[in-house]
Amino acid sequence: MYVAVKGGEQAIDAAHRLLAEERRGDRSVPSLTLAQIAEQLTLGVDRVMNEGSLYDRELAALAVKQARGDLIEAIFLVRATRTTLARFGYAEPLETRNMQAKRRISAAFKDIPGGQILGPTFDYTHRLLDFSLAAGEDPAEAAGAPSELDADMPRVLELLGAEGLMEQPSADQQDVDDLTQDPLNFPAGRDLRLQNLARGDEGFLLALAYSTQRGYGRTHPFAGEIRVGTVEVSFTPEELGFPVVIGEITVTECEMINQFKGSATIAPQFTRGYGLAFGQCERKAMSMALVDRALRAGELGEERVAPAQDEEFVLSHSDNVQATGFVEHLKLPHYVDFQSELVMLRRMRAEIEAGKDRLEAAE
Amino acid sequence: MNAPAYNFAYLNEQTKRMVRRAILKAIAIPGYQVPFASREMPMPYGWGTGGVQVTAAILTPDDTLKVIDQGADDTTNAVSIRKFFVKTAGVATTERTSEATVIQTRHRIPEMTLTEDQILVFQVPIPEPLRFLEPRETETRKMHALEEYGVMHVKLYEDIAHYGEIATTYAYPAKVAERYVFDPSPIPKFDNPKLDNCPALQLFGAGREKRIYAIPPYTRVRSLDFEDHPFEVQTWNQPCALCGSRESFLDEIVMDDKGTRMFVCSDTDFCASRRGAA
Numbered sequence: 001m002y003v004a005v006k007g008g009e010q011a012i013d014a015a016h017r018l019l020a021e022e023r024r025g026d027r028s029v030p031s032l033t034l035a036q037i038a039e040q041l042t043l044g045v046d047r048v049m050n051e052g053s054l055y056d057r058e059l060a061a062l063a064v065k066q067a068r069g070d071l072i073e074a075i076f077l078v079r080a081t082r083t084t085l086a087r088f089g090y091a092e093p094l095e096t097r098n099m100q101a102k103r104r105i106s107a108a109f110k111d112i113p114g115g116q117i118l119g120p121t122f123d124y125t126h127r128l129l130d131f132s133l134a135a136g137e138d139p140a141e142a143a144g145a146p147s148e149l150d151a152d153m154p155r156v157l158e159l160l161g162a163e164g165l166m167e168q169p170s171a172d173q174q175d176v177d178d179l180t181q182d183p184l185n186f187p188a189g190r191d192l193r194l195q196n197l198a199r200g201d202e203g204f205l206l207a208l209a210y211s212t213q214r215g216y217g218r219t220h221p222f223a224g225e226i227r228v229g230t231v232e233v234s235f236t237p238e239e240l241g242f243p244v245v246i247g248e249i250t251v252t253e254c255e256m257i258n259q260f261k262g263s264a265t266i267a268p269q270f271t272r273g274y275g276l277a278f279g280q281c282e283r284k285a286m287s288m289a290l291v292d293r294a295l296r297a298g299e300l301g302e303e304r305v306a307p308a309q310d311e312e313f314v315l316s317h318s319d320n321v322q323a324t325g326f327v328e329h330l331k332l333p334h335y336v337d338f339q340s341e342l343v344m345l346r347r348m349r350a351e352i353e354a355g356k357d358r359l360e361a362a363e
Numbered sequence: 364m365n366a367p368a369y370n371f372a373y374l375n376e377q378t379k380r381m382v383r384r385a386i387l388k389a390i391a392i393p394g395y396q397v398p399f400a401s402r403e404m405p406m407p408y409g410w411g412t413g414g415v416q417v418t419a420a421i422l423t424p425d426d427t428l429k430v431i432d433q434g435a436d437d438t439t440n441a442v443s444i445r446k447f448f449v450k451t452a453g454v455a456t457t458e459r460t461s462e463a464t465v466i467q468t469r470h471r472i473p474e475m476t477l478t479e480d481q482i483l484v485f486q487v488p489i490p491e492p493l494r495f496l497e498p499r500e501t502e503t504r505k506m507h508a509l510e511e512y513g514v515m516h517v518k519l520y521e522d523i524a525h526y527g528e529i530a531t532t533y534a535y536p537a538k539v540a541e542r543y544v545f546d547p548s549p550i551p552k553f554d555n556p557k558l559d560n561c562p563a564l565q566l567f568g569a570g571r572e573k574r575i576y577a578i579p580p581y582t583r584v585r586s587l588d589f590e591d592h593p594f595e596v597q598t599w600n601q602p603c604a605l606c607g608s609r610e611s612f613l614d615e616i617v618m619d620d621k622g623t624r625m626f627v628c629s630d631t632d633f634c635a636s637r638r639g640a641a
Contacts (some may be wrong), residue, residue, distance in 0.1 A: 008437050079403035083404065084375065087460075312499055325408025325571060336614070339629075340533045345510070
């Protein structure tokens with residue numbers, strides 16, 4: 001009896017075997033390959049790389065498979081793997097101006113130098129279930145991108161900046177802090193805030209961003225520019241002393257144009273919010289840009305009244321690996337603490353009963 | 364695609380050094396919460412990642428590890444953490460409190476008095492004792508710096524006003540070395556007296572909250588109370604049904620749906636040793 005209520009090694013092993021069995025599902029259905037996941041569940045894999053803070057499609061695909069499609073669990077697996085990886089150093093900052101864009105749009109101007117490029121997007125599709133996919137039909141070959149994509153795609157916000165209408169980004173920060181190497185302290189700089197948002201839960205950021213649109217910390221945003229494409233990653237090895245390109249990654253960048261700031265003496269300018277994510281993650285990058293701007297409330301002299309403007313609230317609760325762990329830890333045994341509460345509650349009740357008895361006896 | 368080879372006790376050496384620096388600082392300032400760059404571990408936050416990182420940082424190949432949860436070695440999470448260190452560090456493990464050099468625990472302190480040769484590692488969910496009185500870290504750090512603990516005494520006083528007694532039964536706040544009020548993790552207040560003047564080094568790791576704190580050996584730990592409402596621990600009306608102990612913390616086992624209860628030691632090694640000796 002006593003042993004049965006405690007856990008036990010055998011029960012855990014059996015539970016894990018059962019999990020493996022359920023993960024495999026019907027054995028008459030072929031097992032998923034990592035290539036299938038990486039190639040066909042692309043956006044899920046992108047999300048896992050983003051919030052897992054590790055750009056590795058193959059590991060992310062493995063995590064998705066192992067997690068049975070539970071993306072937060074997959075993110076958790078990737079983060080735990082990340083812990084074990086040796087660090088070589090920091091790459092040079094990405095130059096997204098030189099991105100090989102496959103998608104690039106601006107909602108602020110009808111046409112822009114370099115052009116509006118729709119690229120692969122769900123936007124403007126009718127959300128009708130496509131039964132040709134159920135039948136396993138391959139789509140017709142798509143025409144490739146026009147070969148004449150403009151090599152020069154100036155940033156939309158730079159165009160405004162040239163006219164003095166846009167605040168200049170603060171590019172002078174030399175020492176960028178690292179959220180993964182130092183504990184987060186408050187108040188956090190914008191560098192740490194952006195790092196936190198980049199790995200933050202997409203759903204959480206989406207809800208916060210949405211709340212700013214509904215009046216909880218309104219920022220009057222325009223999607224100045226969203227671009228998706230590949231950028232080169234450069235690294236300066238100590239022994240060489242100059243940067244070498246070590247590969248390229250796909251990223252999504254969003255620059256929001258927000259309500260202006262100025263005073264009687266300082267000419268007003270638009271302000272900016274910034275989002276950057278691995279892979280194609282437009283919802284994430286846009287949400288990040290909105291929340292980034294909301295969190296700049298203090299710096300821009302705005303009154304902080306809404307959750308999305310509250311740095312401690314946002315940054316402390318954005319990480320879904322932390323959040324899911326702590327919420328789900330309630331499944332762990334708490335019988336010692338619960339026993340302590342039981343003992344106290346029974347005694348309190350007994351004292352009240354005893355008090356009633358004394359009263360009745362006195363009557 | 365090959366599985367990677369993991370370092371001794373999972374964490375790489377750079378990370379261990381970082382954790383050890385935080386531990387040393389924590390020992391130097393008893394009860395002070397030292398921020399550290401907590402890493403994602405292969406078990407979820409809230410399931411002992413802080414304790415696991417502390418253990419991983421202090422473990423040597425010669426150590427003998429004991430892991431308990433709710434006082435027991437055979438609870439699921441204790442089993443899982445013990446297996447993790449067997450797998451990644453290959454250290455010897457034991458269920459005997461007396462044989463362990465490092466004991467990682469969740470929610471209990473062993474009944475047996477620990478020795479100078481032992482280190483007790485606590486898993487901590489919320490390291491900040493003031494958190495439920497003040498949600499902001501920026502504020503609570505200031506309150507600690509100024510030793511401004513009035514709100515805590517007000518809270519305890521309000522308990523007395525409402526219930527006639529202090530209604531905190533676990534994670535009961537205490538003052539370390541007459542300076543920092545600290546959260547002893549959700550151990551029952553029954554265990555608080557064991558924190559005081561303990562010969563063993565006591566380390567506390569909070570992974571999700573990224574804090575490490577410590578009580579060096581033989582340090583004064585005083586549970587907060589009032590002169591007219593002195594601190595007291597839980598008591599039971601009956602002894603352990605298995606070993607007959609009247610000094611240990613008892614878990615309540617529901618035997619049937621007719622209200623039958625059995626009370627047994629939560630510390631399984633303590634209970635088994637007493638039965639073995641009898």
